[in-house]
Amino acid sequence: MLFNPQLERRYLWDNLFASATWIATGLAILVLLVLLADVLLDGSPRLSWQFITSLPSRKPELAGIAAALGGSIWLLVLTALIAFPIGVGAGLYLEEFSIESWWSRLIEINISNLAGVPSIIYGLLGLQVFARWMQPLTGGRSVLTGALTLALLVLPVIIVSTREALRTVPDGLRQAGFALGATRWQVVSAHVLPLALPGIMTGTILALSRAIGETAALITIGALTFVPFIPNNPTSPFTALPIQIYNWVSRPQQGFHVNAAAGIIILMVVLMMMNATAILLRNRFQKTLT
Amino acid sequence: MQSPTAVLSARSVSVYYGSSLAVRQVSLDIPRGEIVAFIGPSGCGKSTILRCFNRMNDLVASARVEGQITYNDRDLYGPKVDAVAIRSRIGMVFQRPNPFPKSIYENIAFGARINGYRGNMDELVEGSLRRAALWDEVKDKLRDSGLALSGGQQQRLCIARAVAIQPEVILMDEPCSALDPISTLRIEELIKELSGDYTIVIVTHNMQQASRVSDRTAFFNAEATDAGSKVGYLVEYDRTERIFHEPAQEATRDYVTGRFG
Numbered sequence: 001m002l003f004n005p006q007l008e009r010r011y012l013w014d015n016l017f018a019s020a021t022w023i024a025t026g027l028a029i030l031v032l033l034v035l036l037a038d039v040l041l042d043g044s045p046r047l048s049w050q051f052i053t054s055l056p057s058r059k060p061e062l063a064g065i066a067a068a069l070g071g072s073i074w075l076l077v078l079t080a081l082i083a084f085p086i087g088v089g090a091g092l093y094l095e096e097f098s099i100e101s102w103w104s105r106l107i108e109i110n111i112s113n114l115a116g117v118p119s120i121i122y123g124l125l126g127l128q129v130f131a132r133w134m135q136p137l138t139g140g141r142s143v144l145t146g147a148l149t150l151a152l153l154v155l156p157v158i159i160v161s162t163r164e165a166l167r168t169v170p171d172g173l174r175q176a177g178f179a180l181g182a183t184r185w186q187v188v189s190a191h192v193l194p195l196a197l198p199g200i201m202t203g204t205i206l207a208l209s210r211a212i213g214e215t216a217a218l219i220t221i222g223a224l225t226f227v228p229f230i231p232n233n234p235t236s237p238f239t240a241l242p243i244q245i246y247n248w249v250s251r252p253q254q255g256f257h258v259n260a261a262a263g264i265i266i267l268m269v270v271l272m273m274m275n276a277t278a279i280l281l282r283n284r285f286q287k288t289l290t
Numbered sequence: 291m292q293s294p295t296a297v298l299s300a301r302s303v304s305v306y307y308g309s310s311l312a313v314r315q316v317s318l319d320i321p322r323g324e325i326v327a328f329i330g331p332s333g334c335g336k337s338t339i340l341r342c343f344n345r346m347n348d349l350v351a352s353a354r355v356e357g358q359i360t361y362n363d364r365d366l367y368g369p370k371v372d373a374v375a376i377r378s379r380i381g382m383v384f385q386r387p388n389p390f391p392k393s394i395y396e397n398i399a400f401g402a403r404i405n406g407y408r409g410n411m412d413e414l415v416e417g418s419l420r421r422a423a424l425w426d427e428v429k430d431k432l433r434d435s436g437l438a439l440s441g442g443q444q445q446r447l448c449i450a451r452a453v454a455i456q457p458e459v460i461l462m463d464e465p466c467s468a469l470d471p472i473s474t475l476r477i478e479e480l481i482k483e484l485s486g487d488y489t490i491v492i493v494t495h496n497m498q499q500a501s502r503v504s505d506r507t508a509f510f511n512a513e514a515t516d517a518g519s520k521v522g523y524l525v526e527y528d529r530t531e532r533i534f535h536e537p538a539q540e541a542t543r544d545y546v547t548g549r550f551g
Contacts (some may be wrong), residue, residue: 100351172388176448178349180401180455183376191390230379 013176035198039268051262051284056244060255063282065263068244070230071143071223072212072270075240078147079154079211084204091162091200094231096188115156123220131221141222146238149217154207162204164195175197198281205278209271241267295322297459297489298343298366298380303357305338305347311515313338313522315357318508320459325485327500327530328493330510331550335522342366342459344380344396345373353505378405379524380459382454387444389436389451389505394419394428397436397447403456414454422450423480442473449480453488460484462492466499478503497546500530507533509542 054064090111098104126149130138138145169192177187218240226247227239239247241263248260303316313335320326320343321371324387328336338347345366347353359366366376389397398415407414415432419425422445428439436447445465464479466474474496481490482505491501494500500507508527512520526533526542537543542551 061415124328170388172384172386173390174392175346175349175382175384176388176451177400179346179377179382179384180404180451181374181376182401183374186404190404232444 036268039261039264042258042264043263046258046262046267051259052266053231056226059115060251060253060259063248063256063259064194065241065244065259065266066241067227067230068241068263069266071227072241072267073239073282074231074234075145075147076208078144078233078234079150080204081209082147083151083154083158083207085116087158087204088150088162088200088205090155091159091166092188092193094159095163095166098186098194111156113157115160119153119214119217120148120220123217125149126217126221127151127281138208141237142235143231144234144240145221146218146223146240147234149221150211150214153214153217154211157210158200159236161207162196162200165199165203168199169195198284202278202282205274205281209274209278212240212270212274213242215240218243219246241270247258296320296360297322297362298491299360299363300339300342301358303339303342303355303359305335305342306354307350308352308439310424310517310519310521311521313510316510316524317357318527320489320491321506322489323486324505325481325490325503327507328491328505328510329495329497329500330522330545331512332495333520333522334512336508336510336527337463338522339417340463340493341492343459343461344377344382346377346382348373355468365418378455379457379463381530383448383452383459383460383462383465384447385464387441387448388443389439389447391435391437393433393515394436394439394447394516395432397451398454401451405455407455418450421453421484422446423476423483424450440473442469442476445469445473445477446480448485449477453484457488459489459510462490462494464495467495474499497534497548501534504530506530507535509537509539509545511541511545 051064052069053066054062055067057063094104094108098107120143126145130145130148131142135267138148173191173195174187177191182190223243224237224239227237229236231238245260245263245267248256248263251257294502294526298320299318301317304314305312311395316335316339328340330336341347342355342359343366347355355367360407361376361380364371378446391399392400395415399411400410403412416425416429419428424443427443428447431438439447445468449460449465466477472513478499481492484490485505492504494502507530509525510522511525512522515521520527524539525541532538533542534546537546
């Protein structure tokens with residue numbers, strides 16, 4: 001016998017490894033479920049229309065999430081308006097227009113590095129540049145300063161996902177466009193961007209969902225913890241959901257802890273809605289290419 | 291050597307990718323209204339030379355073209371020549387059918403629109419599809435995606451798209467290599483019908499195809515360099531029946547009789 005297949009032993013290893021991966025996945029999901037259940041148990045009794053529409057108060061039963069939710073939505077919209085055009089523009093430039101050179105490689109390396117910088121560093125940068133130097137424009141510790149800082153934070157993610165979406169567009173399409181006498185912009189705008197756009201949107205939404213949970217950078221630039229109003233213009237002071245939650249958790253009264261749990265539920269719902277949109281867009285994208 | 295009716299003419303053309311030489315010293319004329327086939331083993335540079343004719347190599351950052359190519363007696367790589375304008379005069383059909391993921395109608399209309407076509411678009415779409423022998427199959431589904439067609443139909447759509455902007459020359463880079471034999475035959479018939487109105491240069495792996503469709507054939511070969519890469523060169527260029535029946539070079543005879551390649 002030249003060969004000894006040892007099928008049983010090989011299958012044993014197969015099963016062992018499959019179980020190991022199953023346990024790993026199961027543990028991750030279990031932790032998530034425990035967290036979810038804990039928050040839901042603590043927070044759901046407090047969830048009500050009154051909680052969503054009320055401003056902060058010294059009394060936990062009167063306090064609500066409105067100022068923080070409003071602040072977060074302001075941040076989200078402004079961040080998207082700032083980061084989307086710049087990020088997509090930079091991704092387009094690097095992927096479709098730039099010519100391979102030491103300059104483009106330098107930019108690429110820097111973008112990958114920026115993606116790994118801790119958010120508190122962005123906060124310090126935002127504090128100095130946006131809140132202090134640009135105070136006449138941004139109004140200091142305002143929602144605009146927060147949005148500019150968060151835009152910096154998510155830019156690398158948007159740039160990278162834009163480039164990945166552009167790379168999934170088959171090169172044959174670009175060649176087909178060029179061979180008909182199209183300029184680079186005509187090829188990009190007519191054929192490449194429409195195909196890549198859902199992928200770009202997906203990446204952008206996932207980047208923004210990172211921004212909405214961001215706390216450290218916002219605390220650094222001076223988001224306030226007690227804001228009894230919803231911002232009504234970009235230069236208004238503000239608070240945001242994670243900051244409000246952090247603030248409530250650090251209070252001694254039990255009532256505020258319940259509020260924090262309810263706030264976490266609101267934050268989670270917002271996040272899940274954003275991620276669901278991203279998944280929907282991705283599914284549509286896969287359909288158009290086949 | 292230079293024939294008066296040459297549309298495209300290459301003189302001592304060498305192409306480099308980075309520092310490595312891909313094809314060396316190619317000189318040949320493409321006569322107006324004829325079908326010229328480029329044959330040869332893989333890596334012999336036939337596609338590389340083809341892509342010099344509509345400056346598609348410009349899009350490859352590392353590519354460099356030496357020597358001279360003239361198009362209607364003007365230097366194709368001269369300072370006043372615009373590559374975008376050239377590509378609307380010298381069309382291209384690719385190895386894999388690559389229709390835009392848009393409607394059949396829009397596939398034809400795009401090229402016309404960007405090149406400033408001012409005529410009746412419906413007529414142009416119908417005329418181009420008829421020219422590519424595709425009209426009868428798609429006339430009831432012009433709004434359907436070009437990707438919904440079969441491979442052979444997609445390739446004919448790509449030919450219709452190229453024809454729509456009324457180029458002078460159509461370059462075809464192995465247009466049938468991804469198709470089944472029946473689709474291949476239809477494309478070959480189409481190529482013959484187009485000759486006369488257009489000058490066609492076709493790269494093919496298939497020697498029978500070259501002998502069936504072309505008026506002239508250029509045989510390219512490759513040789514190994516000391517660095518381990520391959521360099522292509524033009525062995526022989528003549529009327530197709532001579533290349534296949536009484537070639538001047540031994541290598542050509544060996545190749546067309548199937549002794550290598």
